[in-house]
Every structure is written in C-alpha cells, then in structure tokens.
Amino acid sequence: MVFSPTRRTFLTAGLVGAAPLVLSGCDVFGLAQSQGVNDALGSSEDLARHVQRLLGGEALAPEFEEAEMSPVFRTNGNTMPADSAYQALAQRNFAGFSLAVDGLVERPMQFTLAEIMAMPSRTQITRHDCVEGWSAIGKWTGVPLARLLDQTGLKQDARYVVFHCADDFSGSKYYESIDLDAAHHPQTILAYGMNDAPLPIGHGAPLRLRVERQLGYKQAKFVMRIEAVASLDSLGAGRGGYWEDAIGYDWYAGI
Amino acid sequence: MTDTGFGVDANLQDDAKSGGPTVVYRHRLATRVWHWTNVVTLFIMLMSGLTIFNAHPRLYWGQYGANNDHAWLQIGSADNRGYLRVGDTTVDTTGVLGRWTSASGNTVNRAFPYWATIPSSYNLAVARHWHLFFAWIFAFGILLYALWSVVSRHLTRDLLPTRKEIAPAHILHDVAQHARLRFPKGEAARHYNVLxxxxxxxxxxxxxxxVVLTGLTMSPTMNAAWPFLLDIFGGRQSARSIHFIAATLLVLFILVHVAxxxxxxxxxEIRSMITGRYRLPKE
Incomplete structure (x- = not known):
C-alpha cells in the first residue's frame, strides 16, 4: 500500500511544526522574563561550582606555547577609564601608582608598582574566554595574588577578595570578587605585563587580575584596591561583581 | 506470546485470527519518559543556545578565535541586508538571519530571530541560566538512558544494526522504499528498520x-579539571563549532523524525510513545 497524506496528516504536521513558535512567542508564558524563575534556574550555578571544584581541585588551567598565541588579542569592556585621577597616573606612566590591600587583613598595605614588579613573578600563556563566546590566547606576567595576601595576612573571617577598579560604566565603578580558593590558586596573578611588553591601558594597566579558570568578566582591569571581606552582601547589589549586579551574570563564571 | 524485539515479550492483543490489528508493547517506560523529557529539554537547550550564539555569531577552528581571527561561519548584517557566510559562500538571509523584524515591528540586526530564541528578546544572562540549568537534566538523562540501554539490552537487541542490515544493498533498498514513502508493514514493523x-x-x-562533551569543553574550569577534552575536540573554539554543528544535526534529526x-x-506513533502500545500497520 502506498501512503497518501490526508488532511489530518497536514494538520498534525502543522501543529507539531508550530510548537516552538508558540513556545517562544509567549516566551514560555512569560517565564523567561520572570525574576523568580530566573533566580531558580540560576541556582544551578552553585551545583556547577561544587561539582567542578570537586572534579578539578587545584588543577591548573591549560597553558599554551608561544606559537599558539592569538595574533591579535582584542580589547573589550572599558579601554580607557574616564576617571581623572587614573588619567593623571597614566600620564606619568603609573609612577605614582600604589595598590591598596585592606579590609579583613592583618596588616593593611600599599604596594607601589616598582615594589610589585620586584616581587617573584609568574608568566603564563593562557586562554581568555569571554562569556559571549570568543577566546584569545595571550602571555601574562605578574605577581601571584597569594604573595600579596601572604604579606598582609588575612583575618579569620575573610571569605572573599574584592577588586575595586578605576574604570566605570555610566558612573558606576567596576568591581569583581573571587573566593579564597581562587585567590590562592597559583595561576591567579595581578598582571603588569602582557605579551612580553608592559600591560597596555586597553588591557587594564597598571594591574589586571588573571583568574584563569573563570570567564572574562572576572578578569578585572585597572585594579586600584584589593579588599578582603567576609560577605559580598554589602558590595554593590550583593551579587559580587559589576556585571553580576547590572545584568545578572553568574558570579562563579566557571562555565 | 510473541517476541516483539523490544524487550518485553508480549502480544497485548493478538487478534490475527479474528482479523483485528496486532498491538505490540513497543516502548518501555524508560524510553517514553526519556523521550518526553527530551522534547522539553532539547527545545529549551536549542532555543537558549541560539541566544548564546547571538552574543558572538561567529565560529572558529582551533584553540582561540575572536573578531580579528578567521571565522569559518558568520551570521551578520551589512548594507541593510542579513547574511549567512560559510567559508567563502555568502547567502542573503534578510528577514530570517542577521536582519529581521521583531514582533513589535522593529528592524533588528541580530543573528537568530526572536521566535527561535529563549528569551525572545536578547538577554545573554537569562539564556545562560536556562541553558546551564536544563543542561543538567539533559546530560544526566542521556547518561542514564545510555546506561539503561546497555543493561536492559535495548541497545544490542533493538538499536544496533545487524551485520545483514548494514549491507549496502539492504540499506539502499530501505532508502528506496522510504523515498517512495513505503514503510514496513505487519511483521516487518515489529523491529526498527535499518534507517x-x-x-x-x-x-x-x-x-x-x-553535544554534551563539547559543551563541557567550553568551560574554562572543566579545561583545568579535564584537559583531555581540549585534545579530543582540538581546542575550545573547535569545540564551540562542533557543539553548533551537532545541535544543527539534532534539529535536522527532529525535523525528519517528526516528518x-x-x-x-x-x-x-504518538500513542505508542505515551502508552508504549503500538499497532502494527496492516500488510
């Protein structure tokens, strides 16, 4: 018997074919825009963080050969902070710059760029992954964050390290935060060099955080001050970073 | 009792003698639950995935890839036209890809249109929440079903083709029959055909x-934990490309499957995926 399509066949096909349109057309009945639903779905981030930490432990992010580096490492985010104090520092090649490390530390300290560059450094060729999907491989030289925290010491109740930056989006200064595991990871550095040259302003001079197992928006540029805190609740809107507060990106950002 | 070839030996209603239809137990509970879970999760994964693709509508091969690098696939807009470029071939896709009109009548320059994405207006943070939440259900569903298929012998008895079936002549014959819309009837419909x-x-x-492993390969933390993933797929950007290609092939499968x-x-067919019971088409 040869199959002959009936009217019912076409109706069924039409209904099945229209299903995704209906789904999207009503935005899954408004669910996709609901804050409650979005928060509930976002909670899977905690699961991802715990599972990935379990699987990865202190494992290092992959490091690459010089031949594998991106020919052009694009900039993104802010490429020149509008802050006048920053611009004055930049004009003097950051000669007057000093990094403040304070908050829940035993000994609040200021580090000049020369002092930071005199400390033992780490150079790593790593991949930078933007949350939007692109990747670029570059060479970063800087001081391990753990070295600075060793000098200042951390108080017992310190849980997070916050990075306060010179750049802003519509008047709101950029900030990011990481937990102590990430802060003590050997590849977590404050970079002052990139691709065998001083870190360019477009990439965050004088200091840029590299936290290699996380996405691009965690790699805070133009770091002016580091603060150890017990909780992220009083930072910005309480989600731990500028983009986390502004548009709801995940704080963990490991995937 | 007749062996249906689908695990459970049961002829639920063998009216062959009385001339009525033969009903067999075709799909076991695990298959049915997984199937309908996938109907939901796969659509959410695909549509939220397109929003994530829209954030950077270019695909690359290798470890790295950004705007200054060569993209083998790109969706974009230029001179008030939308386009899809694959390699050196560019197709005008105005109205569907690259440049289209939103539900409220605005012209939007974006890769995939609102009706194909979750959420319908571009929001990368929300799309990632949907994608990365349902990824758990999707991935563990696949893992559990694959394990069940091995343990229950569904894989070896029902799914893997026999040596006789993968003979080119047999496959060509089945292709020819399908092309004429002649599907197996009666006893031949008891088992899946080779296609x-x-x-x-x-x-x-x-x-x-x-699609699951390339998804994991895009995670920088997973790259630290399981660096072999990068070796399998040839880099994070290759993994992203393969993720997109595999998703496209899944869409193709769904279209053919539904057809x-x-x-x-x-x-x-739909009743059999709900109740498990399938009426063999009469010869």
Missing part, C-alpha cells in the same frame, strides 16, 4: 555525547 537504527544510534551514541511520525501514522 531507524542508524539514526537512533547516530543520535544516542554520537550526536548527544558530542516520519506524521507520514507513518501520527496517532498510532
């Missing part, structure tokens, strides 16, 4: 594992 077996094995054993269900008798 079904190859499609289902391709999806279960190749596409679904590939076949409709052509083969949608009521009987």
């Amino acid at each position: 079904q077996k190859l499609s289902y094995c391709g999806v279960l054993l190749v596409l679904l594992p590939a 076949m269900v409709v052509l083969a008798g949608p009521i009987n």
Whole structure:
C-alpha cells in the first residue's frame, strides 16, 4: 500500500511544526522574563561550582606555547577609564601608582608598582574566554595574588577578595570578587605585563587580575584596591561583581 | 506470546485470527519518559543556545578565535541586508538571519530571530541560566538512558544494526522504499528498520555525547579539571563549532523524525510513545 497524506496528516504536521513558535512567542508564558524563575534556574550555578571544584581541585588551567598565541588579542569592556585621577597616573606612566590591600587583613598595605614588579613573578600563556563566546590566547606576567595576601595576612573571617577598579560604566565603578580558593590558586596573578611588553591601558594597566579558570568578566582591569571581606552582601547589589549586579551574570563564571 | 524485539515479550492483543490489528508493547517506560523529557529539554537547550550564539555569531577552528581571527561561519548584517557566510559562500538571509523584524515591528540586526530564541528578546544572562540549568537534566538523562540501554539490552537487541542490515544493498533498498514513502508493514514493523537504527544510534551514541562533551569543553574550569577534552575536540573554539554543528544535526534529526511520525501514522506513533502500545500497520 502506498501512503497518501490526508488532511489530518497536514494538520498534525502543522501543529507539531508550530510548537516552538508558540513556545517562544509567549516566551514560555512569560517565564523567561520572570525574576523568580530566573533566580531558580540560576541556582544551578552553585551545583556547577561544587561539582567542578570537586572534579578539578587545584588543577591548573591549560597553558599554551608561544606559537599558539592569538595574533591579535582584542580589547573589550572599558579601554580607557574616564576617571581623572587614573588619567593623571597614566600620564606619568603609573609612577605614582600604589595598590591598596585592606579590609579583613592583618596588616593593611600599599604596594607601589616598582615594589610589585620586584616581587617573584609568574608568566603564563593562557586562554581568555569571554562569556559571549570568543577566546584569545595571550602571555601574562605578574605577581601571584597569594604573595600579596601572604604579606598582609588575612583575618579569620575573610571569605572573599574584592577588586575595586578605576574604570566605570555610566558612573558606576567596576568591581569583581573571587573566593579564597581562587585567590590562592597559583595561576591567579595581578598582571603588569602582557605579551612580553608592559600591560597596555586597553588591557587594564597598571594591574589586571588573571583568574584563569573563570570567564572574562572576572578578569578585572585597572585594579586600584584589593579588599578582603567576609560577605559580598554589602558590595554593590550583593551579587559580587559589576556585571553580576547590572545584568545578572553568574558570579562563579566557571562555565 | 510473541517476541516483539523490544524487550518485553508480549502480544497485548493478538487478534490475527479474528482479523483485528496486532498491538505490540513497543516502548518501555524508560524510553517514553526519556523521550518526553527530551522534547522539553532539547527545545529549551536549542532555543537558549541560539541566544548564546547571538552574543558572538561567529565560529572558529582551533584553540582561540575572536573578531580579528578567521571565522569559518558568520551570521551578520551589512548594507541593510542579513547574511549567512560559510567559508567563502555568502547567502542573503534578510528577514530570517542577521536582519529581521521583531514582533513589535522593529528592524533588528541580530543573528537568530526572536521566535527561535529563549528569551525572545536578547538577554545573554537569562539564556545562560536556562541553558546551564536544563543542561543538567539533559546530560544526566542521556547518561542514564545510555546506561539503561546497555543493561536492559535495548541497545544490542533493538538499536544496533545487524551485520545483514548494514549491507549496502539492504540499506539502499530501505532508502528506496522510504523515498517512495513505503514503510514496513505487519511483521516487518515489529523491529526498527535499518534507517531507524542508524539514526537512533547516530543520535544516542554520537550526536548527544558530542553535544554534551563539547559543551563541557567550553568551560574554562572543566579545561583545568579535564584537559583531555581540549585534545579530543582540538581546542575550545573547535569545540564551540562542533557543539553548533551537532545541535544543527539534532534539529535536522527532529525535523525528519517528526516528518516520519506524521507520514507513518501520527496517532498510532504518538500513542505508542505515551502508552508504549503500538499497532502494527496492516500488510
């Protein structure tokens, strides 16, 4: 018997074919825009963080050969902070710059760029992954964050390290935060060099955080001050970073 | 009792003598639950995935890839036209890809249109929440079903083609029959035909594992934990490309799958995926 399509066949096909349109057309009945639903779905981030930490432990992010580096490492985010104090520092090649490390530390300290560059450094060729999907491989030289925290010491109740930056989006200064595991990871550095040259302003001079197992928006540029805190609740809107507060990106950002 | 070839030996209603239809127990509970879970999760994964693609509508091969690097695929807009470029070939896709009109009548320059994405207006943070939440259900569903298929012998008895079936002559014969919309009837419809077996094995054993593993390969923390993932797929940007290609092939599978269900008798087919009971088409 040869199959002959009936009217019912076409109706069924039409209904099945229209299903995704209906789904999207009503935005899954408004669910996709609901804050409650979005928060509930976002909670899977905690699961991802715990599972990935379990699987990865202190494992290092992959490091690459010089031949594998991106020919052009694009900039993104802010490429020149509008802050006048920053611009004055930049004009003097950051000669007057000093990094403040304070908050829940035993000994609040200021580090000049020369002092930071005199400390033992780490150079790593790593991949930078933007949350939007692109990747670029570059060479970063800087001081391990753990070295600075060793000098200042951390108080017992310190849980997070916050990075306060010179750049802003519509008047709101950029900030990011990481937990102590990430802060003590050997590849977590404050970079002052990139691709065998001083870190360019477009990439965050004088200091840029590299936290290699996380996405691009965690790699805070133009770091002016580091603060150890017990909780992220009083930072910005309480989600731990500028983009986390502004548009709801995940704080963990490991995937 | 007759062996249906689908695990459970049961002829629920063998009215062959009285001339009535033969009903067999075709799909076991695990298959049915997984199937309908996938109907939901796969659509959410695909549509939220397109929003994530829209954030950077370019694909690359290798470890790195950004705007200054060569993209083998790109969706964009130029001179008030939308386009899809694959390699050196550019197709005008105005209205569908690259440049289209939103539900409220605005012209939007973005890769995939609002009706194909979750959420319908571009929001990367929300799309990632949907994608990364349902990824758990999707991935563990695949893992559990694959394990069940091995343990229950569903894989070896029902899904893997026999040596006789993968003979080129046999496959060509089945292709010719399908092209004429002549589907197996009666006893021949008790088992999956070779084209079904190859499609289902391709999806279960190749596409679904590939889409999950390439998804994991895009995670920088997973790259630290399981660096071999980068070696398997040739880099994070290659993994992103393969993720997109595998998803596209899954869409193709869904289209053909739904077309076949409709052509083969949608009521009987859909009912069999709900109750498990399938009426063998009469000879």
